[in-house]
Amino acid sequence: MAVSKKVNTIIFWILQFVGWGFLTFANVWSKAFVVPEEKSKASYFIVEGLVFIILGIGLTTLLRNYLKRIKFIEHQTKSNYLKTIIAFFVTSFLFSFLLIVISSNAFTYINEKPSDFSMLVFISTTVNITIFIFFWIVIYVAVKSVARNQRNKIDRLKLEASLKESQLNTLKGQLNPHFMFNSLNNIRGLMLEDVNKARDMLTRLSEMLRYSLNMNKVDAIQIAQELEIVDNYIELSKIQLEDRLHYEQEVDASLLQIKIPPMVLQMLIENAIKHGISTQKDGGKIKLIITDNTQEIILQVNNTGYLKTNTDSTRIGLDNIKKRLELLYGNEADFILKEVNNEVQAIIKIPVK
Known part of the structure; x- marks a missing residue:
């Protein structure tokens, strides 16, 4: 049991780094090389990428711990669904807010000029982050549910075998x-x-x-x-x-x-x-x-x-x-x-x- 938990933890962190790393790379690539009007020093994109991946991994790990604490996978009740929805929106908003605030200050400091972050940028960023977090929750719940079903099947087989x-x-x-x-x-x-x-x-x-x-x-x-x-x-x-x-x-x-x-x-x-x-x-x-x-x-x-x-x-x-x-x-x-x-x-x- 202890070995299984350790393996699951390792897999979780690998998927966290791979998933958020891919999104970070895509985000930085699109801004630095694809969109020509994004004029900024290369160091800013590195900072923004680091902030993005740290917030992504950190906040979704906290979200995962919360889902485990309320035992959402084991008890998918109306109460737990409501708690999860609230946690989802709180995580998405917090992610977007921190990303905008930190990136805006980093942009001003690195480029030595005021940032042009507007409400439209905040809304579009929030929508994108909300989509990312939504799919993160869907994938996490799906993987955990499948793993739990497999574990239950193995336990039943062990019970029958013994x-x-x-x-x-x-x-x-x-x-x-x-x-x-x-x-x-x-x-x-x-x-x-x-x-x-x-x-x-x-x-x-x-x-x-x-x-x-x-x-x-x-x-x-x-x-x-x-x-x-x-x-x-x-x-x-x-x-x-x-x-x-x-x-x-x-x-x-x-x-x-x-x-x-x-x-x-x-x-x-x-x-x-x-x-x-x-x-x-x-x-x-x-x-x-x-x-x-x-x-x-x-x-x-x-x-x-x-x-x-x-x-x-x-x-x-x-x-x-x-x-x-x-x-x-x-x-x-x-x-x-x-x-x-x-x-x-x-x-x-x-x-x-």
């Missing part, structure tokens, strides 16, 4: 074999104490296994269905942890039908239990919070304990989550892991589709 490998990795990350082994041993011990509860736990374990296998075929699942698996996981974990594990959830009911990547919540809960609650003598509390804002679904799992990311198993679990989010959402999703007041917070922000 599907089989991703399915295997997802299986490993979704339902930990050690968890299954421990659960079966715990259920076997539970049979001696409570047969009905042991039967219920076996049902929960089989539902988790079936869910894990089926979810390899889809990229998204409703939050309501995901919460059922989380409940199963919590109940199975309580067989071993008993009163050491306290679980709460705070879920906005209006979000239950929203779709998220399968097993992501379960993986967050598993990480909180494995590296948080189970390592503490007195156990602790896990709280699942699901909310939203105008643009994102926020999945948050808090657990009492301290942040420890130096173990291989922790990194594997976190890398699994990050990789899946990147494949599905690119740079639009965020995964944050932090420690706040002796509590570890794992937060995933997913864009609303």
